[in-house]
Amino acid sequence: MTTRKYDDSPGFGSLYAKTVKATLRRAEYEPDSDGLTLELPQATVDQDHLAAYREVTGFAAGPVLPVTYPHVLAFPLHLDLMSDPSFPYKPMGIVHLANTITQLRPIPMHADLDIRVHSGPERPHPKGTIFDIESEVRVFNELVWTGSTTLLSRSPGDPSAHADLLPDPELDASAWWDLRGNLGRRYAAASGDRNPIHLFKLTAQAFGFPRQIAHGMWAKAASLASLQRAKGLPDAFAVRVDFRKPLLLPSRVQFGYKVGTNETDFALYDEKHTLTHLIGKLTAP
Template sequence: MPTRRYDNSPGLGSLYARTVKATLRKAEYEPDTDGLTLELPRALVDQDHLTAYREVTGFSAGPALPVTYPHILAFPLHLDLMSDPSFPYKPMGIVHLANTITQLRPIPMHAELSIKVHSGPERPHPKGTVFDILSDVSVDGEVVWNDTTTLLSRSPGTPSAHADLLPDPCLEARAFWDLRANLGRRYAAASGDRNPIHLFKLSAQAFGFPRQIAHGMWAKAAALASIQRARALPDAFTVRVDFRKPLLLPSRVQFAHTITDAATDFAIYNDDTTITHLIGQLVAR
């Protein structure tokens, strides 16, 4: 398995240019499951950046990183992987279906991190081909966090294929969230994810949306921050979310969750609960 190592996180400006270029050309070859691994052996958290991330997602200050924050640190490596000539799918137009994070222990906010990213094997889906981008974060040589980002490359697909989905829970809304039109731009500034579908009405319309949509990983982070305010998250847990319907901005949505000893189920609905935007489940380890 070839490995590409970096002294610093790759710059997002050049990566977005590569992403556009990669969308316009065909892959040079079909990779196998032993594809490219990207590694950032030494990464330190910019504390001002962390503060900005907490503010836009709702996580309170504390000695440990928000559980979703390492995804932000791995994101430039995700873009680098998807814009590499060996990557078999066109990166623009890929749909984010789900995200699963496992935290094995809290990560101190001042820790030096080592990040590895690679892609997993593809599998058929009713609407195309699904694959995962896998991220691991280590501290002092010990893996403490991993992330599975599940993506769909749309094509005619396989109608008989199984779509892996979380069951829909029966939840009562606990809070209304009023989401402003600039939320996508605010989260983009904190996350680096400047996909045009999240920024402005006109740029989103160019990709078929009536107006800009919220980032899925913002929705996951905001949900977990809300749960954490109700009851502290466990030190070790796995949390998965499925992204169901785009969350248009501006909008008013409802957040619902139920905490039991076995699991925490949560969801984000539209203002009258006729549309499900996100389904999630957290299970302590």
């Protein structure tokens, strides 16, 4: 497996240009069968950027990073990986199905981070092929955080393939959130994810949506921030979310959760509780 190291995080301007170029490439190219790992060995946290991320997601200030923040730091490497000529799928049009994060211990907000990203094995899906972008974060050579982003490349799928889904929990609403139309632009500024489906009505309509939609990772972060305010979060835990129906902006949504012995189920629904936007499960050791 080839490893590419960076002295600094790749800039988003060049990354999005590479993403467009990669989407236009010919379909018959030959990918690198050995795979590619991208590493940013000395990532530092910009404290102003962190404050903006906390503000848009709802995480309170504190001495450790929000559990979802390392995903934001790894995201430029995700884009660079998916736009590399060795990557077997065209990046634009890929659908984000799920995300799993495992925090082994809290990460100090001033720590230097070693971030590594690679792609996992593909597998069939009823609507195409799915694969994972795997991220790891180390502090002083200790693995402290992992993330798995599950993505779908649409194509004629395998109707017999098993779609791995979280079960739908029975949850009552514990809070209602009023989401403004500019939420996608605010989260894009804090995360770097400027996919046009999240920004404006016109740019979202170009991709078949009636208006802009919220980022899935914003919904996950806001849900966990809400749980943290309500009941606190353990130091070590795993949390998976499945993204179901797109969350149109502006919108009013219901957030609900249920605490078990070692698990917490949570979900985001539309205002009438008829559509499910996100389902999540937090598991503590």
